Each structure stands twice: as structure tokens, then as C-alpha cells.
Amino acid sequence: MKTCSSVLEAIGNTPLIELARIGKDLPGKIFAKAEFMNPSGSMKDRIALKMIEDAEKEGKLKPGSIVLEETSGNTGIGLAMVCAIKGYRFVAVMSEGNSPERRQVLQAMGARVELVPQAEGGKPGQVTGEDLALVEERARELQKELGAFWVNQFHNPGNCAAHYETTAQEIWRQMDGKIDYFLDVVGTSGTFTGIATALKEKDPNIQCWAVEPATAPVLAGKPVTNPKHVLQGSSYAKIPDLWQPRVCDGYITVTDGEAIRAARRLATEEGLLCGYTSGGNVAAALRLAGWCDPGARIVTILCDGGMRYLSTDLFK
Incomplete structure (x- = not known):
């Protein structure tokens, strides 16, 4: 090898x-x-690399750029790994309902983690669509605040392309x-x-x-x-x-x-x-x-x- x-x-x-x-x-x-x-421990490594490299080719990322993503943890961890290698600052926006190990890994890899409280009645370990909507709302606010590139895995065609290819x-x-x-x-x-x-x-x-x-x-x-x-x-x-x-x-x-x-x-x-x-x-x-x-x-x-x-x- x-x-x-x-x-x-x-x-x-x-x-x-x-x-x-x-x-x-x-x-x-x-x-x-x-x-x-996969190196960071999930299938999301594939899409993290694909979406970042697509953004570079399209001129959406330049040296010193901030990368932002809403994540349940795994895509964020994959992106933290990719950004660490490529030199981008990474901000992960995630629900407090996701397992704490994920946020700990993100922080260990140099990411800034923005935790969003769950919707009323939310239960740790069970993240709902309502919780995700709150995460997305905070991600939009941070994108404007930081001028960051939002990877947006829920709408990014590179997500499908990575697994297709x-x-x-x-x-x-x-x-x-x-x-x-x-x-x-x-x-x-x-x-x-x-x-x-x-x-x-x-x-x-x-x-x-x-x-x-x-x-x-x-x-x-x-x-x-x-x-x-x-x-x-x-x-x-x-x-x-x-x-x-x-x-x-x-x-x-x-x-x-x-x-x-x-x-x-x-x-x-x-x-x-x-x-x-x-x-x-x-x-x-x-x-x-x-x-x-x-x-x-x-x-x-x-x-x-x-x-x-x-x-x-x-x-x-």
C-alpha cells in the first residue's frame, strides 16, 4: 500500500x-x-470532501474562508477533517439533541460548535424536523454574520454525486x-x-x-x-x-x-x-x-x- x-x-x-x-x-x-x-468514522467523509472540492472549483472558497454547516454531527466531523487539511475555519451548527460525543469530536478537530436548543418537549437523542428547523434558522443567521460559505448538505448536489461516483x-x-x-x-x-x-x-x-x-x-x-x-x-x-x-x-x-x-x-x-x-x-x-x-x-x-x-x- x-x-x-x-x-x-x-x-x-x-x-x-x-x-x-x-x-x-x-x-x-x-x-x-x-x-x-472512513477516516473520521462515517460515510459523510465522502460528501464532505466532494462538496468542499466542488466549492473550490466554483470559486466559492478561497484561502482564509469560513465554512459553515448545519449537521447532526457526522457531516460536520467530516467537514472538520477536510477543513483542517485545507486550512479553512469551520463552524458546525447542531441541535443539543445530538449525542455529546459528536460535539466533543468536532471541538477536538478544531471546529467551532454552535449548539441550538431543541424545540419544546424535545428529548436528547431524538432530533425532530422541528429541531432541525431551529438549527437551519441559526445557520442562516451565522452565515450572514460571518460571511461564511454554507455547505448546505440538504440541497447540495455534491451530496448525491459523491455516493454516485x-x-x-x-x-x-x-x-x-x-x-x-x-x-x-x-x-x-x-x-x-x-x-x-x-x-x-x-x-x-x-x-x-x-x-x-x-x-x-x-x-x-x-x-x-x-x-x-x-x-x-x-x-x-x-x-x-x-x-x-x-x-x-x-x-x-x-x-x-x-x-x-x-x-x-x-x-x-x-x-x-x-x-x-x-x-x-x-x-x-x-x-x-x-x-x-x-x-x-x-x-x-x-x-x-x-x-x-x-x-x-x-x-x-
Whole structure:
């Protein structure tokens, strides 16, 4: 292996791991893309690098620029890493409802963290669309105040492009093109839309399914009974701007309990310490693997690592 001139060259080319133990008695086979093995610990490293480099090419960033982003933590951490290498000051605007480990990592990497109180009745660990609206409002204020470049991952096409150009291509190669299903929890929709678009271009028969919280299946057009759930950084009970329903073949929901149990099984049976959203993806994959055709190959994403959730109830 050649040396890297910076940590940015280590982004991507993450392993794709068959979950052969927790899925051993099921008809389908589950494969998980270990995105928590990116340098800063999540799939968001890919979009952080892409969106910053796009902004540089477009002349939106110059030496000494301030970069600003609203984040649940992972995109912010990826951006803090990229900005540290490129010499930009970075300001992360996030809800107080996100796990404290994320803000601690951001601060350790030199970012300024602007914490926004949750909406009335908010619960730590459960960030809602209302909470996110307050974060966005504060981000707009700071952008004007600081004259910063706002990355704006919820609307930035580079978010989808990063996964279209890298993650999807890696999955296709690693699976030798033999994929029956792809499924993923939808947050900004950059990961789902980018990967699903690329995979369907290669094989239109691949089924791409969106994973949603059982209490907030808004993409499936069903009522939101409770916008509060444990899938941090995703499913804010609203349809994201980057969402493309044309590449979605179906919807599957998971409860908080299912996500937590799957995350714990990943740790104890597969040796993979991952977060809530990874647990949600695996819970959905397990259900799909139970009723799909024998031998069907299911690919999902392990979004981030469990070390960012040690203050929560995930592993207690």
C-alpha cells in the first residue's frame, strides 16, 4: 500500500462485509458496506470532501474562508477533517439533541460548535424536523454574520454525486454486479439517491428500498404518528430536497427497538460496533432477508461507529 499525502486520500474503498452470523438462518444474504471505516468514522467523509472540492472549483472558497454547516454531527466531523487539511475555519451548527460525543469530536478537530436548543418537549437523542428547523434558522443567521460559505448538505448536489461516483461504484465492483436489493435509511437522501441511481443505471432490476422509522414513514406517504426516534441524522419526518422517488422501489419501516437490537447483535455476533442508524438498516435487511427468494443478495450501509453513542442507551 502506498503512503497518503494526507488523510483525505484514505477516504473511501471501505470493506463490504457479509453478515453471515446474524443472517445464517435466513433465505437472503446480507452484505454491509462498512462506512464507519472512513477516516473520521462515517460515510459523510465522502460528501464532505466532494462538496468542499466542488466549492473550490466554483470559486466559492478561497484561502482564509469560513465554512459553515448545519449537521447532526457526522457531516460536520467530516467537514472538520477536510477543513483542517485545507486550512479553512469551520463552524458546525447542531441541535443539543445530538449525542455529546459528536460535539466533543468536532471541538477536538478544531471546529467551532454552535449548539441550538431543541424545540419544546424535545428529548436528547431524538432530533425532530422541528429541531432541525431551529438549527437551519441559526445557520442562516451565522452565515450572514460571518460571511461564511454554507455547505448546505440538504440541497447540495455534491451530496448525491459523491455516493454516485464512489460508494455505488465500489459496491458494484465488490459484489461483482450480483445485487438483488439495496436498502438504506434516508436522511438528506444523498446516500440513497446517489447509490440507487448508479446501481439502477448498471442493472434496472436491482430493487432499491428506503428504510424509515415506524412512527414517521413520510416517504411512503403514510401519517407521522411520532417524529421522535433514535435514527440520528435521518428521517426528519419531511421529504428531503434531494429525494428522487423514481429510484425507490419500496419502503420498509423499523421501530426504535428493532434498530437497537440489531445494533447490539452487530456488536456481539459480528464484532461490528455501529450506531443506531446502522442498526436500523440491518434490522430492515434482516426482515427482507426473511421473505426474499433464497440466495437473494441484499446490500446495506453501516453508516457510523458505535463509539459516538456510548453516552446513550444503545449499549446499556
